[in-house]
Amino acid sequence: MTLDKSNTRVQKMFGEIAPRYDLMNHLLSLNVDRYWRWRTVNLAPPRGTSPILDVCTGTGDLALAYCRRTAGATRVIGTDFCTEMLQIGQKKKTRAGLNGQVTFVEADTQQLPFASDQFQLVTVAFGLRNVADTDRGLAEMVRVCQPGGRVAVLEFSMPRWQPFKGIYSLYFRYVLPKVGQWMARNRQEAYRYLPESVSQFPSGEALVTRLTAAGLAQVEMHPFTLGIATLYVGTKSDQETTASPRTDMELAGSHPTDDATADSKMDDHTTESSDCVAP
Numbered sequence: 001m002t003l004d005k006s007n008t009r010v011q012k013m014f015g016e017i018a019p020r021y022d023l024m025n026h027l028l029s030l031n032v033d034r035y036w037r038w039r040t041v042n043l044a045p046p047r048g049t050s051p052i053l054d055v056c057t058g059t060g061d062l063a064l065a066y067c068r069r070t071a072g073a074t075r076v077i078g079t080d081f082c083t084e085m086l087q088i089g090q091k092k093k094t095r096a097g098l099n100g101q102v103t104f105v106e107a108d109t110q111q112l113p114f115a116s117d118q119f120q121l122v123t124v125a126f127g128l129r130n131v132a133d134t135d136r137g138l139a140e141m142v143r144v145c146q147p148g149g150r151v152a153v154l155e156f157s158m159p160r161w162q163p164f165k166g167i168y169s170l171y172f173r174y175v176l177p178k179v180g181q182w183m184a185r186n187r188q189e190a191y192r193y194l195p196e197s198v199s200q201f202p203s204g205e206a207l208v209t210r211l212t213a214a215g216l217a218q219v220e221m222h223p224f225t226l227g228i229a230t231l232y233v234g235t236k237s238d239q240e241t242t243a244s245p246r247t248d249m250e251l252a253g254s255h256p257t258d259d260a261t262a263d264s265k266m267d268d269h270t271t272e273s274s275d276c277v278a279p
């Protein structure tokens with residue numbers, strides 16, 4: 001059965017679980033998700049001072065991890081289309097004292113409000129699987145990436161090694177959805193959606209093929225924790241750009257190119273102005 005991954009459904013689902021998302025993530029993964037993000041930053045490290053973009057950033061953990069790594073030398077932007085998730089990220093960044101270093105922008109990954117060829121690194125952690133049109137999301141990530149820059153995708157995958165594969169499949173299909181649903185008190189069935197969306201999403205060579213078709217070369221695969229998750233890192237060819245700046249300006253609805261204008265455009269979209277209640 002095809003899974004409903006419409007923007008409306010996905011936004012609503014994450015909006016509902018947002019207050020408990022981080023706790024659930026750390027509990028259900030036994031904190032291994034922190035280690036996966038740490039490894040992602042190590043395997044796709046910042047280079048130079050061009051900005052970094054983390055799409056489907058959710059509550060911002062990967063964006064904040066890059067922020068800490070670059071120690072303010074690089075601007076980090078996190079985008080997501082779920083306001084409730086971004087509001088939590090906003091509180092976390094304030095608590096961590098990283099206000100000037102990371103900007104959260106409300107945006108659909110399938111239509112990013114940035115000019116082409118801007119970012120040295122475009123990342124996504126456990127987000128691409130949820131984007132209604134995977135290839136359109138990937139195309140946008142590649143478009144905004146600088147020629148010669150990298151795109152990194154961290155996503156769940158199924159382990160191949162038996163007997164671990166069997167045990168993990170049971171946990172993932174039967175235990176995790178029940179525990180998750182109960183703890184998150186979520187009506188949108190987010191934790192039943194999780195194993196279904198993972199099983200329907202390409203992994204391994206199949207995802208490498210999609211990344212290559214989107215314009216990435218030298219795509220590397222890094223399986224984490226016996227293959228429960230995999231990091232894919234590809235490089236955008238430095239031969240060509242993928243879209244004209246005019247199209248991008250129209251998309252952003254602004255008059256970009258200089259940093260100040262881009263910043264003010266980002267401010268228009270940030271959650272900073274929204275009602276963030278202090279924790």
Ligand SMILES: C[S@@+](CC[C@H](N)C(=O)[O-])C[C@H]1O[C@@H](n2cnc3c(N)ncnc32)[C@H](O)[C@@H]1O
Nearest residue numbers: 014056057058080081082108109125127130131
């Ligand atoms: C499983 S969470 C991952 C959050 C975070 N990256 C992490 O590692 O914890 C998936 C996120 O993708 C976001 N998302 C899904 N489809 C999206 C889209 N088309 N545009 C922007 N965000 C999207 C959801 O709102 C949600 O916050």
